[in-house]
Amino acid sequence: MTSKNIYNGRVITLNIDTVTLPNGLTVDLEMVRHPGAAAIVPLKEDGTVILIKQFRHAAGGFIYEIPAGKLHPGEDPRDCALRELEEEIGYRAGTLELISSIFTAPGFTDEVIHVYKATGMTQGRQQLDRDEVLEIVELPLADALAMIRAGTIRDAKTMVGLQSVYLGEATR
8 A cells, every 4th residue: 555645634634545455456545534533422310411512614503412522642532532521511520431433434534433421420611622612402311312313413423422322221
C-alpha cells in the first residue's frame, strides 16, 4: 500500500491510498483519517438520560446526540469520555462502562467511536468549547427510544448508545 496525503485539517486528514484488494485488483481509495472519539450515554438512577441538542452545520441545524468528543493524540478513550461528559453537560461519572466501539463509515474513514454508559453521576462544571452550541435535554430513556422510532434522533452513535443501554437494562 502507498498513501498520498491530500489535506491535513484540524479534525481530519485526507489521503489517497493505493491498495491491492483481496481479489488482486489494485485501486485508489479516498480515505478520511480521524483520531477517533468517545461518546457517553449518561444514565441517572431514575432512568433519565441526558442528551444534548447541538448545532451541527453538516446536518443542517440542531440534532439530538449523546455527549461525545474527539480523542487527543495518544489519549485513552475512557479519559476522553470522562472529560467530554463534564465539559459538555457538567457531570462526572462514578462508573463508566464500555458498551461498544463502532466504525462510523468504514467505506471511507477509519474513525472509531468508543461508546460508554455513565452512571453514578455527580454535578461537575460544564466548560463548552467556543464552537459548541448546545442545550442539555433530560428525559426518560423510553422517551429517547421513542424519538429514535419517530425519526427525531438520527445520529448513529446516539442510536447505538441508547438502544444498547436499553437492551442492557432490559436484561437485568
